[in-house]
Amino acid sequence: MSSLAASLPIHALWVLLVGIAVIAAAAIKAVLFRLGLPPLVGYLGLGFGLATADSVWSLLDGPARYAFEILADLGIIALLFRVGLDSNPLKLLEKLPRASVIWVGDVAVSALAGLAAASYLAGLGTVPSLVVAAALTATSLGVAVPSWQEARALRTAKGQLLVDVGELDDLSGVAIMALLLAMVPVMGNVGSMPWLVLGRVGGLFLLKLTVFAAFCWVFAQYLEGFITRWASRQEPAPGRMLTVLGLGLLIAANAGWLGFSLAIGALFAGLTFSRNPVAVRTEANFLDLYELFVPFFFIGIGLQLELGALWQGLGLMLLAVTVPAKLLGAGIPAWLTS
Amino acid sequence: MAEMAQPAVLLVLLVGAVFILVALIRGLLDPVGIPPLVGYLLLGLALRLADSQWGLLNAPAIEHAFEFLADIGIVILLFRVGLETSPAELLRKLPRSSVIFLGNLLVAALFGYAAAYYLLGLNSITSMIVATALAATSVGVSVAAWQEVGALNTGNGHLLVNVAELDDIAAVALFALLFAVIPILNAGDAVPWGLVGTTASGFLGKLVLFTAGCILFARYLAPYMTQLGLRMEPHPRPMMTVVGVGFVIAAIGGYLGLSLAVGALFAGLVFSRDPGAWEHVSSFDLLYRYIAPFFFIEIGLLLNPEALLLGLELGAVLLAAAVLGKLVGTILPALAITEWTGAVLLGVSMVPRAEIAMLIMHQGRKLGPWAVPDELYAGMVVVTAGTCVLAPLALRPLLQRWPQARNDAG
Numbered sequence: 001m002s003s004l005a006a007s008l009p010i011h012a013l014w015v016l017l018v019g020i021a022v023i024a025a026a027a028i029k030a031v032l033f034r035l036g037l038p039p040l041v042g043y044l045g046l047g048f049g050l051a052t053a054d055s056v057w058s059l060l061d062g063p064a065r066y067a068f069e070i071l072a073d074l075g076i077i078a079l080l081f082r083v084g085l086d087s088n089p090l091k092l093l094e095k096l097p098r099a100s101v102i103w104v105g106d107v108a109v110s111a112l113a114g115l116a117a118a119s120y121l122a123g124l125g126t127v128p129s130l131v132v133a134a135a136l137t138a139t140s141l142g143v144a145v146p147s148w149q150e151a152r153a154l155r156t157a158k159g160q161l162l163v164d165v166g167e168l169d170d171l172s173g174v175a176i177m178a179l180l181l182a183m184v185p186v187m188g189n190v191g192s193m194p195w196l197v198l199g200r201v202g203g204l205f206l207l208k209l210t211v212f213a214a215f216c217w218v219f220a221q222y223l224e225g226f227i228t229r230w231a232s233r234q235e236p237a238p239g240r241m242l243t244v245l246g247l248g249l250l251i252a253a254n255a256g257w258l259g260f261s262l263a264i265g266a267l268f269a270g271l272t273f274s275r276n277p278v279a280v281r282t283e284a285n286f287l288d289l290y291e292l293f294v295p296f297f298f299i300g301i302g303l304q305l306e307l308g309a310l311w312q313g314l315g316l317m318l319l320a321v322t323v324p325a326k327l328l329g330a331g332i333p334a335w336l337t338s
Numbered sequence: 339m340a341e342m343a344q345p346a347v348l349l350v351l352l353v354g355a356v357f358i359l360v361a362l363i364r365g366l367l368d369p370v371g372i373p374p375l376v377g378y379l380l381l382g383l384a385l386r387l388a389d390s391q392w393g394l395l396n397a398p399a400i401e402h403a404f405e406f407l408a409d410i411g412i413v414i415l416l417f418r419v420g421l422e423t424s425p426a427e428l429l430r431k432l433p434r435s436s437v438i439f440l441g442n443l444l445v446a447a448l449f450g451y452a453a454a455y456y457l458l459g460l461n462s463i464t465s466m467i468v469a470t471a472l473a474a475t476s477v478g479v480s481v482a483a484w485q486e487v488g489a490l491n492t493g494n495g496h497l498l499v500n501v502a503e504l505d506d507i508a509a510v511a512l513f514a515l516l517f518a519v520i521p522i523l524n525a526g527d528a529v530p531w532g533l534v535g536t537t538a539s540g541f542l543g544k545l546v547l548f549t550a551g552c553i554l555f556a557r558y559l560a561p562y563m564t565q566l567g568l569r570m571e572p573h574p575r576p577m578m579t580v581v582g583v584g585f586v587i588a589a590i591g592g593y594l595g596l597s598l599a600v601g602a603l604f605a606g607l608v609f610s611r612d613p614g615a616w617e618h619v620s621s622f623d624l625l626y627r628y629i630a631p632f633f634f635i636e637i638g639l640l641l642n643p644e645a646l647l648l649g650l651e652l653g654a655v656l657l658a659a660a661v662l663g664k665l666v667g668t669i670l671p672a673l674a675i676t677e678w679t680g681a682v683l684l685g686v687s688m689v690p691r692a693e694i695a696m697l698i699m700h701q702g703r704k705l706g707p708w709a710v711p712d713e714l715y716a717g718m719v720v721v722t723a724g725t726c727v728l729a730p731l732a733l734r735p736l737l738q739r740w741p742q743a744r745n746d747a748g
Contacts, residue, residue: 011409012592018410019585026567026578066402073346074353231361242361242627249354256347288624292578 014067017059021046025295038143043295047302068300075297077252077266078290080174084270085286087167099164102333106165107137107172109329110322117321122314127184134180136322138173141166165330171267178264179205208258212268216251220272228276241285244273345397352394356381360631371730373479375692376723378631382638390643404636411633413588413602414626415693420606423503435500437671442501442688443508445667446660447473453659458652463523464709467702470516471718472660474509476692477502479726483733484687489742494680498687506694507603513698514600515541520705544594548604552587556608564612580609581622599697637696640703641719642712649716656717657724664688679740686736689729696722
């Protein structure tokens with residue numbers, strides 16, 4: 001069978017693999033949707049299956065890997081662009097006083113629990129423990145929202161509060177991740193943490209982030225509306241989405257250039273376009289691309305999983321910590337304030 | 339400059355810039371009736387020049403990503419050609435259109451071969467590649483002019499579309515056959531006709547098997563798959579199942595040695611008779627607009643700037659052959675079916691060469707400079723740009739002068 005991969009011309013191989021992945025992703029989404037489960041679990045499994053097939057048949061030894069890499073990059077950009085697009089920074093600021101107690105409690109408890117579990121229980125180093133802590137602060141609201149919708153509870157005060165806290169969680173999760181990634185290169189172990197250097201790197205990062213955010217704000221305020229109106233005049237949908245997405249990619253790439261990561265750039269790009277109703281109306285076309293590309297981000301993660309590492313029990317231990325941390329971190333402040 | 343950025347960041351920057359420029363090109367060229375592919379080719383050439391200056395595409399991740407997007411572009415382009423073709427309708431109208439179809443295909447190919455072999459002194463294999471490329475017609479360029487004056491829904495309008503569709507399918511089939519036998523033709527001085535025959539038979543056998551597989555799939559599986567796709571993907575719009583199956587069929591075509599393009603054409607034909615598939619088309623159009631330009635950009639990227647000047651000379655000769663071949667090959671047989679004004683209109687409308695012609699040259703270039711040298715590749719880009727710009731310019735005043743009657747549709 002490995003001779004099959006070797007005998008396939010690369011042009012046929014990468015089209016075949018991407019075609020199979022697209023069909024499998026559509027099937028996974030349909031099946032898990034009916035079971036009320038988020039499809040990303042299936043996408044991760046698909047990536048892992050592909051990695052296993054690769055280890056046997058060397059499917060991704062050659063340039064085919066690059067095809068999955070570009071699709072994964074487009075996937076993470078689409079994912080974060082949508083998070084930004086769905087957010088309304090002004091409304092979030094308005095609701096901050098009410099949501100902030102739960103948000104701060106949720107983020108702080110999740111981060112501390114993740115740090116403690118990774119560092120003390122799993123014996124991981126400082127950097128991996130901080131990465132775990134940052135990852136556990138985020139909330140994947142899309143998984144819980146359908147249940148609220150089914151019970152027609154999303155439009156209630158508590159439903160709206162959930163959405164606000166979830167959005168704040170996501171935004172702060174991405175910001176913490178970006179800050180962490182900027183500081184990781186200069187971090188050592190806890191005993192020899194170069195605090196001064198860390199402070200300088202952190203300060204520089206925050207300065208760059210402020211400049212970048214200011215640029216995005218100026219762009220959103222004065223240029224974005226003009227450009228999307230121009231694009232709409234040039235071409236009806238779906239063509240006008242080309243300009244919006246092209247600008248989104250440029251903003252994401254600029255963030256990457258400044259050392260933030262494509263993900264945070266895509267989030268800012270989405271926020272930049274979130275205020276404009278014209279851009280939001282084009283979202284239906286964006287959703288098609290979202291459905292096509294986002295699975296490849298998770299497939300890309302699955303591709304990097306190692307079978308041996310799965311059975312070490314670390315995941316179960318972190319799961320056992322994550323659930324009570326979110327319950328306590330969000331539940332107690334919510335109980336105290338409502 | 340390129341060294342400063344990680345490959346992933348640079349790639350995202352380039353893809354973003356391409357999206358914006360593609361939108362800009364469409365916005366500028368569409369209103370003046372010039373097909374955007376001319377702009378895409380120039381965009382690719384500009385990228386090539388920028389790359390030679392700043393090494394933008396040096397990283398393997400970027401180079402392969404552009405190559406991959408170009409491959410997906412070919413698949414989407416040909417998938418759509420197949421999807422918009424109705425084989426049953428074409429067969430029904432074959433008696434009326436076959437004279438023009440055969441005439442223009444043969445004469446255009448002969449003119450192309452003669453110009454390449456006798457005037458430009460190219461070898462016989464290269465001349466055959468040129469002949470096959472010049473046999474195709476890019477009717478989409480002319481159709482816009484017919485649509486503008488409301489003449490597409492007339493007898494001659496239908497005839498034009500039918501002949502051009504037959505041209506495209508025949509050119510793709512000829513291209514697949516030619517590329518199957520080229521390795522043998524190139525093996526030595528004396529042509530081993532026996533081996534050529536065996537290889538051609540083997541190729542035709544595979545083509546028949548692939549066609550049979552596609553027919554069975556189209557008849558028994560495709561309708562279920564599109565319905566399943568519609569049920570599986572109610573939100574936001576169905577697309578992934580049809581796109582995925584199209585990619586797999588195209589890849590099987592590539593694996594069998596028929597090329598991705600032929601596979602994608604068949605994939606489109608598979609879904610063309612299923613009305614359910616058309617519910618996927620509106621969202622598929624999005625991919626067509628986003629990804630198909632990368633095929634033309636890749637062509638521009640492969641242009642060697644040093645070969646451009648010589649390419650202009652070659653291109654001028656081939657452009658003359660391309661225009662004359664289609665005019666003579668279409669007008670003469672068309673006189674037997676329609677009045678002379680209609681025959682001239684059909685002849686001018688058949689002049690543009692675009693995606694199929696460049697696809698054939700692109701595949702030829704992959705064989706090496708012995709098959710398609712850099713100058714010839716550049717020359718064919720000149721032919722593509724020239725025919726696509728000249729034909730609509732000539733066609734618009736002619737259509738105004740000789741309006742087509744709507745009541746002769748049939």
